Amino acid sequence: MKKQIRLNGFTLNSVAPHSPGLWRHPKDQGHRHGDLDYWTDLAQLLEKGKFDAMFLADVLGIYDVYGGEPDAAIKNAVQVPLHNPLLPISAMAAVTKHIGFAATYSATYTEPYKLARDFSTLDHLTKGRVAWNIVTSYLNSEAVNLGMEGQIKHDTRYDRADEYMDVVYKLWEHSWEEEAVEANKETGVYADPEKVHPINHEGEFFNVPGVQLVEPSSQRTPVLFQAGASEKGKAFAAKHAEALFTTLASNLEELKAFTSDVRARAVKNGRNAEDIKIFPGIVPIVGRTEKEAQEKYEELLTYVSYEGTAAMLSGHTGIDFSKYEPDQYVENVTTEASHGFLRKYAASTTRKWTVREAILHHGLGIGATKVIGTPGQVADELEAMANEGDADGFNIIQAASPSTFEDFIDHVIPVLQERGSYRTEYEASTLRENLFGKGKVRIPDSHHARKVRLTDKVHI
Template sequence: MTPLIFNAFVMNSPGHLSPGLWRHADDRSVRYKSLAFWVEFATLLERGLFDGIFIADFYGHYDVFEGSPAQAFRNAVQIPRNDPLLLVSAMAHATRHLGFGVTMSTTYEPPFALARRLSTLDHLTDGRIGWNIVTSASESAARNFGMREQLSHTERYDRAEEYMQLCYKLWEASWEDGAVVADRASGIYADPARIHRIDHVGPHFSVEGPHLCEPSPQRTPVLFQAGASSFGRPFAARHAECVFVGAPSRAVLAGSVRKLRQAFADAGRDPASIAIIAEHTVITAPTAAEAEDKHAAYRQHASREGALTLMSGWTGVDFSQFAPDDVFEHVESKAIRTAVEAMSSADPSRAWTAAEIAEWCGIGGLSPVSVGNPQDVADSLADWAQETGIDGFNLSYAIMDGGFRDFIDLVVPVLQARGLYKTQYREGTLRQKLFGSGDKLVSPHPASAYGCDTLSPT
């Protein structure tokens, strides 16, 4: 059997997708400001042979619930939240194989600066950096960058398309292989004839170049994207190597996987070349009874207001206007209907109330939660992979970092015995570790079309 990909899905914050759990006595997420905490976490993940740490981020805050960010502040609902990039160098120094997927926005990050930061991290990590490409769907983020409202889906993805072309020019074409000679005798570090401006002029960006960084181990970082939407799928099919998806039921997830692989085929790329990674939360213990006890204890700490703050932010609908026992069977809001239909696909046997929505979202957000002893959890993960066609999991958590420690100590050995989890790391860059191929992007990926012969000399 083929080993699955496993990433830790986290945020540089005391609260990610289990609002209120920072209060649990075993939770350590309030140490998120400590570099030592993140270094310890990275070394734990590498001991557990995790493929990477996937760090979520966005530039806004949740202010739809009660028309205010107050509950987000009270419950640490992804705020406070520090920059994810600044963690990577220290974690990379403490590890040798762990990959790092960092989230950065094509809507708000200047492309020239982003390209330099990611090239720098690719150098400092010896080629273990990945970029989670997001276009940022948040009204509060737009206001934080001086905009009255966020760009439309079409505008955001048009901008993102040009953004990627610009970055490929910087990473792939500005510096030729062999441009750096570092010849002490001649006193020449880099050959100017082999370094090129990009002279990019488009509807959104104008960048002369050249790239400020010499070629890094991967040149272009491994490209992640959350591409399950109607706008995201075609974009992912053109650019992504790994696509992050989330769905509360196997049927819904399997449908998303089929659509993504078809989008890749339509774009002229091998559908099997994409790694589709699904969000999931695991709660485990040596026995099923102990795992259920843990789950119940975590539920006691989960914040109803925090969960509805998340749901309100995701749907754009203020859930504070509903009573706990309000049933969502006939609703006019498309956002509520979509969210409830997604949850109903996980458990169609009941009508969902506001209280039940809060309970569902209280641990792991909208992700499925597997609770049980190591064998039960391994069975569940294997079934999800088999029935949906995914290639791996972004594992969220109830408590930090005990949830990952339990998974590594208890579940990983069971998965390894079944051939579903690697027993050692591949050598090489993150791209080589994930795909077993070269460390650079090749045709038919669009980055491969940008050669130095298309650019002007400096």
């Protein structure tokens, strides 16, 4: 039986989200990212394509590793200017009914009590269509601009994030009992204080004593996305993630190895293998003929900024590529930035990457797989990745915005629908139901969130 493919539209509230230089393309509208109409139009476009969610990436700092300064990033609009991903969501939800919104927020630089309130509020406003993409953040500029002397060490960030999750689970799942809200006009009781509990969390990294400020939303806990690729990251995903984004796999064999590893780790954590939906990132380049698609791809490459991509890849990996000759091979060194991006180019089992090759590949969709061809050929590749590689769906990464989405929705999705590999209508109204099945609004009992328990305050 064919797997039903799931789709997210991958973007970021900036000029040229993941393809430096593409803002210059004649069809690109990234310059409109500060216009609310741009976001409502984009949400309606993705809902037309029956996408599960708009995935909103984010960072809180500037790419200043390349040459030790931010000039290349600023000059080439490398995720700067960069606006807050949460703020357009209410407006996008108001003009749509089904599509979800997966916003990136840092577990390193946002206090858990505040994050729990913000996402609960959004889940209410969207009627259960919100997801949180959990990140621990990889830019040193994020740390120093938020008042720290420097980054927390990579592995410590994950240890800290693990406790962070316990805090937000207590707030979302356990602070308010199901029947706490009475709204009884006769007795004057809105909420029963006996059914609203302080979480009394005292841990290594966080002390959070109080009650959740927001009553339970439709989903209680938002759908949990994550993209960690290091050993720590994969262990974190196996315990917490409901959906996992990756750009690591470059062929079916690598994809199958990755999906098998992730699902085995989930089972070891007492979960079901299918409890994690795995979304490889792809950049689809669609043409009426194979030749036209290839020509479109080659034309897009002419707009990619080499310097801008070098600045982005330097930030992603923590390595200043201005110090490397273009024909040097990328070396696998230890940094405090993203281990996954560095491993992709420095520890590939299929090829060795020079600095020039890595930068050119990274510049169109942060190194994600390019799927180039006719609508039927693109559909063939996606079905192979789903049915042979065991992917659950794909994060569709834009080259030019929104034309990448428009081409895919207009030409590839009808092929997938005709083949029975993709929905023709949404299954439900909440995001978790659309991902996992009607009736599955709440996070399952097998998830760690349901196993966390509140502790009584001990008075000495």
